[in-house]
Amino acid sequence: MKQNQLDAVFRALSDPIRRGILARLTQGEAKVVDLTAPFGVSQPAISRHLKVLERAGLVRRTRRRTARLSHLQANPLREATQRLASYRDYWDESFDRLDSLIADLQKGTS
Amino acid sequence: MGKSQLTAEPGSHQILITREFKAPRHLLFRAWTDPQLLKQWLGPRRLKMIIDKYDVRHGGSYRYVHREADGTEYGFHGVFHGNPSPDGIVQTFEFDGAPGQVSLDTLRMEEHDGTTIVRINSVHQTVEARDAALASGMADGLEEGFQRLEELIAAMAPVGAAGA
Numbered sequence: 001m002k003q004n005q006l007d008a009v010f011r012a013l014s015d016p017i018r019r020g021i022l023a024r025l026t027q028g029e030a031k032v033v034d035l036t037a038p039f040g041v042s043q044p045a046i047s048r049h050l051k052v053l054e055r056a057g058l059v060r061r062t063r064r065r066t067a068r069l070s071h072l073q074a075n076p077l078r079e080a081t082q083r084l085a086s087y088r089d090y091w092d093e094s095f096d097r098l099d100s101l102i103a104d105l106q107k108g109t110s
Numbered sequence: 111m112g113k114s115q116l117t118a119e120p121g122s123h124q125i126l127i128t129r130e131f132k133a134p135r136h137l138l139f140r141a142w143t144d145p146q147l148l149k150q151w152l153g154p155r156r157l158k159m160i161i162d163k164y165d166v167r168h169g170g171s172y173r174y175v176h177r178e179a180d181g182t183e184y185g186f187h188g189v190f191h192g193n194p195s196p197d198g199i200v201q202t203f204e205f206d207g208a209p210g211q212v213s214l215d216t217l218r219m220e221e222h223d224g225t226t227i228v229r230i231n232s233v234h235q236t237v238e239a240r241d242a243a244l245a246s247g248m249a250d251g252l253e254e255g256f257q258r259l260e261e262l263i264a265a266m267a268p269v270g271a272a273g274a
Binding site: 087088089090091092093094095097098099100101102105106 | 129
């Protein structure tokens with residue numbers, strides 16, 4: 001994943017409504033009107049949020065007759081999470097190793 | 111014991127990490143400052159840790175390298191400020207690949223009934239550098255983002271295989 005796409009993904013996720021939209025889309029495709037109701041904002045506002053999500057590659061939009069449907073694309077999110085996790089993973093893995101070392105030191109075996 | 115806690119407030123220069131260990135702090139201090147011990151635990155298991163120098167005293171410097179199996183190396187270096195003790199270790203931290211991007215790391219150890227809580231406070235020069243250290247470009251909502259992301263990922267597990 002390129003840095004600018006990663007930036008776009010994180011920017012997209014920085015808004016609670018957009019995270020809510022993604023959570024809703026994990027249950028399946030949705031029309032703009034379906035996405036508007038739960039958030040108490042206008043339809044154009046939801047459309048703007050969808051554009052941000054689409055640019056980040058998190059949402060794909062298709063047409064069925066007159067309705068525009070939004071679908072979740074999970075892979076960029078997955079990749080971004082892996083990147084996010086890396087700093088935490090570094091320390092978690094280090095600390096787990098430190099636990100073992102300390103146990104050895106206390107037993108006097110190291 | 112258990113998992114570490116990582117806090118990175120939106121718009122802040124800091125990363126806070128807290129972790130509890132079932133050990134007295136003098137032992138943790140040894141594991142943290144004796145290079146022979148440090149290289150046995152710092153960093154992911156898959157990387158070999160090589161310590162060039164580790165001069166634990168006021169003004170002393172350190173440098174170590176994490177090496178991948180393919181030979182790729184990630185080097186880090188810095189200087190200790192103030193005499194390191196179980197009360198605190200203060201050091202600068204700089205990735206060889208990003209000279210001038212320095213964080214100031216303060217480590218504190220509190221011992222209660224044989225258990226020690228280690229707190230690391232890592233202060234970066236800018237919010238952007240802090241975010242980069244977390245390997246993220248997220249400008250805000252980071253902490254909540256962590257949790258929400260985990261929930262989202264859990265919720266979408268069956269979608270992923272077919273996704274994108």
